[in-house]
Amino acid sequence: xxxxxxxxxxxDFIKELEALGGDTLKKCFQCATCSVACPIAPDNNPFxxxxxxxxxxxxxxxxxxxxxxxxxxxxxxxxxxxPRGAKPGEVLSAVxxxxxxxxxxxxxxxxxxxxxxxxxxLFLIPVVIFIVLGxxxxxxxxxxxxxxxxxxxxxxxxxxxxxxxxxxIAVAAIFALGVKRFLGDIHENAIQQGRTENKPIDAKAFxxxxxxxxxxxxxxxxxxxxxxxxxxxxxxxLVFYSFVALFxxxxxxxxxxxVFQTHGPYSQLNPVKWLANIAGIALIIxxxxxxxxxxxxxxxxxxxxxxxxxxxxxxxxxxxxxxxATRLADLAGLSYTIYxxxxxxxxxxxxFLPFSKLAHLVYRTIAxxxxxxxxxx
Amino acid sequence: xxxxxxxxxxxxxxxxGGGISGLTTALEAAEVGYEVFLVEQxxxxxxxxxxxxxxxPKLCPPTCGLEINFRRLKDNPxxxxxxxxxxxxxxxxxxxxxxxxxxxxxxxNENCVACNDCVDxxxxxxxxxxxxxxxxxxxxxxxFDMSFPMRYVIDESECKGAECAKCVDACKYNAIDLxxxxxxxxxxxxxxxxxxxxxxxxxxxxxxxGFGQYDNIxxxxxxxxxxxxxxxxxxxxxxxxxxxxxxxxxxxxxxxSRDENHxxxxxxxxxxxxxxxxxxxxxxxxxxxxxxFYIDLRTPGQRYEKFYKKIxxxxxxxxxxxxxxxxxxxxxxxxxxxxxxxAVTGEKIRQKVDxxxxxxxxxxxxxxxxxxxxxxxxxxxxxxxxxxxxxMFAAGCANKPADVVSSNQNAxxxxxxxxxxxxxx
Numbered sequence: 001x002x003x004x005x006x007x008x009x010x011x012d013f014i015k016e017l018e019a020l021g022g023d024t025l026k027k028c029f030q031c032a033t034c035s036v037a038c039p040i041a042p043d044n045n046p047f048x049x050x051x052x053x054x055x056x057x058x059x060x061x062x063x064x065x066x067x068x069x070x071x072x073x074x075x076x077x078x079x080x081x082x083p084r085g086a087k088p089g090e091v092l093s094a095v096x097x098x099x100x101x102x103x104x105x106x107x108x109x110x111x112x113x114x115x116x117x118x119x120x121x122l123f124l125i126p127v128v129i130f131i132v133l134g135x136x137x138x139x140x141x142x143x144x145x146x147x148x149x150x151x152x153x154x155x156x157x158x159x160x161x162x163x164x165x166x167x168x169i170a171v172a173a174i175f176a177l178g179v180k181r182f183l184g185d186i187h188e189n190a191i192q193q194g195r196t197e198n199k200p201i202d203a204k205a206f207x208x209x210x211x212x213x214x215x216x217x218x219x220x221x222x223x224x225x226x227x228x229x230x231x232x233x234x235x236x237x238l239v240f241y242s243f244v245a246l247f248x249x250x251x252x253x254x255x256x257x258x259v260f261q262t263h264g265p266y267s268q269l270n271p272v273k274w275l276a277n278i279a280g281i282a283l284i285i286x287x288x289x290x291x292x293x294x295x296x297x298x299x300x301x302x303x304x305x306x307x308x309x310x311x312x313x314x315x316x317x318x319x320x321x322x323x324x325a326t327r328l329a330d331l332a333g334l335s336y337t338i339y340x341x342x343x344x345x346x347x348x349x350x351x352f353l354p355f356s357k358l359a360h361l362v363y364r365t366i367a368x369x370x371x372x373x374x375x376x377x
Numbered sequence: 378x379x380x381x382x383x384x385x386x387x388x389x390x391x392x393x394g395g396g397i398s399g400l401t402t403a404l405e406a407a408e409v410g411y412e413v414f415l416v417e418q419x420x421x422x423x424x425x426x427x428x429x430x431x432x433x434p435k436l437c438p439p440t441c442g443l444e445i446n447f448r449r450l451k452d453n454p455x456x457x458x459x460x461x462x463x464x465x466x467x468x469x470x471x472x473x474x475x476x477x478x479x480x481x482x483x484x485x486n487e488n489c490v491a492c493n494d495c496v497d498x499x500x501x502x503x504x505x506x507x508x509x510x511x512x513x514x515x516x517x518x519x520x521f522d523m524s525f526p527m528r529y530v531i532d533e534s535e536c537k538g539a540e541c542a543k544c545v546d547a548c549k550y551n552a553i554d555l556x557x558x559x560x561x562x563x564x565x566x567x568x569x570x571x572x573x574x575x576x577x578x579x580x581x582x583x584x585x586x587g588f589g590q591y592d593n594i595x596x597x598x599x600x601x602x603x604x605x606x607x608x609x610x611x612x613x614x615x616x617x618x619x620x621x622x623x624x625x626x627x628x629x630x631x632x633x634s635r636d637e638n639h640x641x642x643x644x645x646x647x648x649x650x651x652x653x654x655x656x657x658x659x660x661x662x663x664x665x666x667x668x669x670f671y672i673d674l675r676t677p678g679q680r681y682e683k684f685y686k687k688i689x690x691x692x693x694x695x696x697x698x699x700x701x702x703x704x705x706x707x708x709x710x711x712x713x714x715x716x717x718x719x720a721v722t723g724e725k726i727r728q729k730v731d732x733x734x735x736x737x738x739x740x741x742x743x744x745x746x747x748x749x750x751x752x753x754x755x756x757x758x759x760x761x762x763x764x765x766x767x768x769m770f771a772a773g774c775a776n777k778p779a780d781v782v783s784s785n786q787n788a789x790x791x792x793x794x795x796x797x798x799x800x801x802x
Contacts, residue, residue, distance in 0.1 A: 029635075029672065029673075030672070030720055031635075031672040031700040031718045031720075032672075032699040032700055032702075032718040032719075033696075033700050033702040033715060034702075035718035035725065036699075036700075036701070036702035036703050036716050036717055036718055036725070037585075037698075037703070039704050041725070042725075043721075043722065043724065043725040044725075045723040045724075046718055046725050049718055049720060050723060081638075081702060082635075082637075083631075083635060083637055083638060083639075083700075084556075084637060085637050217567070297573070313534060371496035
């Protein structure tokens with residue numbers, strides 16, 4: 001650490017953190033109970049005590065450019081033991097939310113995702129894109145015929161891909177830009193603190209670190225170390241693997257469509273369909289568990305950023321399963337409407353991924369990898 | 378107004394609680410000529426101060442000051458000391474209160490000369506609450522070696538009563554009467570001073586600090602008893618699990634204080650107490666290491682600050698800014714590991730020590746049981762003084778967490794307030 005450090009408090013930053021759910025941050029009196037209470041904080045410069053003082057002082061750089069805010073899994077052990085009700089867990093959650101907006105371009109989207117008043121616009125964007133593109137290309141058929149209900153007759157798979165493939169590329173690009181800046185920042189920060197050598201990140205070693213932390217993520221080990229809210233590990237695991245499974249299913253569908261020219265819907269006897277159904281149900285159960293635990297837990301207040309994401313995840317699962325159920329029940333009109341809605345949810349989750357709380361899947365993975373890379377203990 | 382006030386108004390003062398604050402209020406009022414009833418629920422006077430080994434910052438024994446106060450009491454016919462008594466009810470207004478006292482039997486009358494023959498005869502052991510249950514006494518016992526009044530007492534809950542009566546036979550002075558019963562007493566007083574004091578916060582409630590779970594974790598008040606020559610180890614500070622001299626001791630400051638989950642306020646005395654305890658240990662064991670883990674060291678005022686500075690120079694006293702939030706026990710050696718983050722260096726510390734002392738704070742007695750009078754309390758159970766209304770006042774730690782000096786100053790002030798109530802009657 002450099003011997004002299006000019007403290008430049010950013011008062012607006014403090015206010016923004018307070019608005020993002022960190023309104024208790026000023027109660028902290030630096031007793032350091034939280035750093036000990038945290039089951040996953042490293043011994044060398046543990047969090048979240050140092051983050052709490054940085055937040056109080058409005059030291060934005062010390063927080064946003066700090067991988068520790070991502071190592072936190074928000075289990076709430078620190079908040080429970082905190083003698084002041086300063087809720088370090090919630091403050092870190094607010095910092096993460098701020099950091100997501102900070103690293104995602106364009107920032108306007110980030111602001112919109114965090115603003116409840118902009119919610120109708122977020123939903124209108126896909127509706128407009130679907131209708132305009134669908135009408136222009138003729139790939140959206142408002143009077144699909146046929147003996148059975150098949151969603152592609154109404155909303156052509158070509159249209160889906162026409163929208164979602166470029167979207168996926170855009171999302172990946174936004175993340176790539178964000179991650180590049182993020183990784184550069186945390187590396188610079190670690191060098192400044194003397195936690196790592198002053199040389200560029202070794203890509204090979206970094207990827208090795210990424211591989212070595214994968215089991216931790218896949219097994220949710222960090223969640224299981226938490227004392228409070230232990231059941232959160234289960235619900236997160238359900239939602240996590242549902243998304244993994246649905247990602248796999250979508251890719252199989254994509255490959256089968258383009259390579260073998262075989263269209264959906266698949267038979268209910270097809271193993272791919274089984275996987276999709278199980279994942280859909282697990283997604284609904286997992287999201288419902290998360291919602292109900294957040295409603296029960298008064299210690300851990302939930303803000304708009306939490307409800308927006310949980311609402312999307314639940315909505316995605318419910319519309320997906322309902323679209324399938326109504327299709328099987330031959331309720332054409334209803335099924336097509338729900339499918340349209342389902343795609344709106346998918347678009348929201350997907351397009352705003354780098355801007356919403358869900359972006360943690362990228363930043364936390366990078367932070368955990370970096371922490372492993374620097375040998376932080 | 379130049380209206381003449383007649384010299385000492387009639388009426389008496391009730392002081393509830395015979396600790397250092399109650400003693401002071403009672404004596405200050407009595408020594409200017411007022412009749413005072415001093416009521417104490419224990420069989421002895423002196424309260425928490427009687428349990429201390431030394432006062433900070435002068436490091437002199439409190440027994441010295443207590444002795445002076447007891448002397449003043451003996452010499453002053455204005456004070457009526459009623460031990461083993463509690464206030465049952467209070468009615469009336471400032472200047473005129475009707476009070477009912479409930480007095481538990483002592484089973485030992487004033488013939489007692491404290492010869493100890495009864496103790497030798499008694500077959501029953503009881504846990505000694507004066508020493509925080511760290512040793513035992515017989516069912517008939519002298520609370521401590523300079524108890525006032527200097528009379529023995531029988532613990533009714535342990536004594537086998539008439540079927541045993543060995544003490545009655547052993548007593549040459551006819552001082553033991555196993556037939557004594559609960560009595561009530563009616564008083565009319567003009568003013569009441571509540572000096573009901575404090576209880577050490579129940580350390581078992583702080584479940585991350587292992588008290589009651591691990592043998593070698595004690596409280597600061599227990600350490601006072603260890604260090605006192607009339608304590609369970611005759612003044613030797615030892616590791617509870619094996620009785621050996623400790624080579625290292627950790628102090629956990631703010632154990633249950635300044636904590637919304639326990640006592641939200643600062644208990645005022647614990648920092649000075651732990652610094653004082655460091656001197657006890659350093660005196661007995663010149664090589665022992667003392668680790669004090671704190672949030673802030675609060676040593677208000679010039680004299681306390683000077684004391685802190687002096688202790689700080691001792692290289693065997695290590696002060697670490699960071700609250701202990703986790704403790705572990707080595708199952709074999711029974712040593713304790715305290716875990717804290719050093720907030721200055723940002724390192725997590727796991728310090729292994731022979732024993733840990735929790736600096737638990739003070740909880741007003743009234744937090745546990747509301748007093749039978751029309752009083753207002755803070756959320757935490759401290760009595761709020763209503764000087765507009767007058768008549769009843771709280772002194773010492775019944776009013777706020779305080780050290781002995783401030784308690785005495787406050788108690789003297791409340792004696793004056795009580796007198797003013799009588800004069801303005």
